[in-house]
Amino acid sequence: MTSYKPPFFLFNAHLETIYPALLRRVPLQPYHRERIATPDHDFLDLDWLRQGSSQLVIISHGLEGNSHRGYIKGMTKMCIANGYDVLAWNFRGCSGEMNHQLRFYHSGATDDLDCVVRHAIGKGYQHITLIGFSLGGNLTLKYLGEQKPLSVIQKAVAFSVPLNLYTSCRKISLSSNRLYSERFLKSLKKKIITKAASRKELDITNIQNITSLIDFDNRYTAPLHGFGSAIDYYTQCSSLQFLPAITVSTLIINAQNDPFLSEDCYPVKLLEGHPYVRFENPLYGGHVGFAQFHKNGLYWSEERAMHFIND
Template identity: 55%
Template sequence: MPWIQHSDYQAPYWLFNGHLQTIIPSQFRKVQDISYQRERFATPDDDFLLLDWSEIQSDKLVIISHGLEGDSQRPYIKGMVRAFNRAGWDALAWNFRGCGGEINHTLRFYHSGATDDLDLVIAHALRKKSYQNIVLVGFSLGGNLTLKYLGESGSQLRPVIKAGVAFSVPLDLHSCSQQISEPANFIYNRRFLRNLKLKVSQKVIKMPDDISTEHFDKIKTLLDFDDFYTAPIHGFQDALDYYSHCSSLYYLNDIRIPTLLVNAKNDPFLSDKCYPQQMLAAHPYIFLETPTQGGHVGFMPRGAKANDNYWSEKRALAFAASNLEGSHI
């Protein structure tokens, strides 16, 4: 499928770089006209996931996966929920383990490759209702998770899943971890580490015999955190082993349904490996779109009003609709 070189996305004039295009939508966008019904879903390992539903009694469902240290309340999630609801879809925004406002019961957290939980969510949604069409949408870490899931499933993917859409995806976790640790990204790095350490501290209170804060002074980067916590907790040798097993870049060749991947060229989080034009040039299912602007999970449209859909929401809807109709745009 084609590399879409000439994306029609244009950022507002006053958001003149990738940092502003990332931060302003994240901190100042308000999406208030969404009412979730929360479900506490018990997992087979005596843990739970918090699922936030926005249903309009449709036979179509979008399942939306958030980014690192995100949750279903983030404006980019609620904006996507609202857009799909307006277009006639039910929406399910699920919170990864330890997200959604409540620390989970087990030692494991969430991570970039935890596709088993995404599969549980999909199976549960289908038990709850006989949806005829499902589209998976993911942002950042959730985009990596979505693409990895589609690649792992390959030709065995449930036929009801018609398309995938992923925005701002760190396809290669190692190089993106290094990218976020660059001096220009110190604000993001500091914020992520602060929130991740808080989750570890909450775990220590619940299970002091299984986890501790003894490594906190050694953690300066996301790679450090993944070395000391993410990797050993989830069965990987170290951070590099975790990155090699969970980077969606290595699963793209096996995707077998129409999938849109949108990575802005000025995304401050993404490395050069996140724009695999040559690798995907002959891929029969993946559309790679690389707008020059957009930042990380930004995509505020030029001239947007308070209740307008963002460009990313319009793009996801158009791609989903085209694949239910049998064409591709």
């Protein structure tokens, strides 16, 4: 289960990344949405699919994603087919409605994930698995390693994780990755402009002159969330430093050809002999890719996650 080979027409990392992001469609029954309050008087929108299971999978999406992205719905479909209830939560400002507070979301906002987990426990779940993709993967791993995890969390899986946020941000900012960085920047700027309509203290002067994710994080992400700079934000929130402390059975999968990830995101030696964390780095997969066909619409990543969860 640790090997993956892409379909013949997805013959490079960019195609492996872009095809699923733009063209994948996953038929899925409608979610039931629940809005919960956060301790700071904001809200989070949670999308549920339940079938009376005592076991729950909580799924965290990536940068500028949401619960309706193909990779979230694909994993949800797999979990439902294997008897689990699913909670796919939306980060602040990602559910289709802008959140109330000046802050929004970031790679290390584990307070919101903790709020979601505790809400699920309040529903009666005694067995919870966490799955995260990209930014959501970093968030999940940081959450597991920064403090003693709640006993109900039994397993975790993280895909395409920028374990070192700074070097990965530099990687995605290369000219060869301009398509991705510009798309993310466009979406992030739009959210800041939208929020500024109701929060006048948010300065959007010359926002269109921001041309890199690091510059965006310096101007907005870092100060809005209490960090001194983008570098300070990356340093404090990179999950790489939290991996040694994880005490939950965890699987991390980063494809070797992921165009977003730096060399630091392949900590083979660091995790060698780790009693709880397994790291796999298949040759192919791109970033949140792992497409395959003739498997009932399910991707390799979903099969691999379920095999690990059920093992």
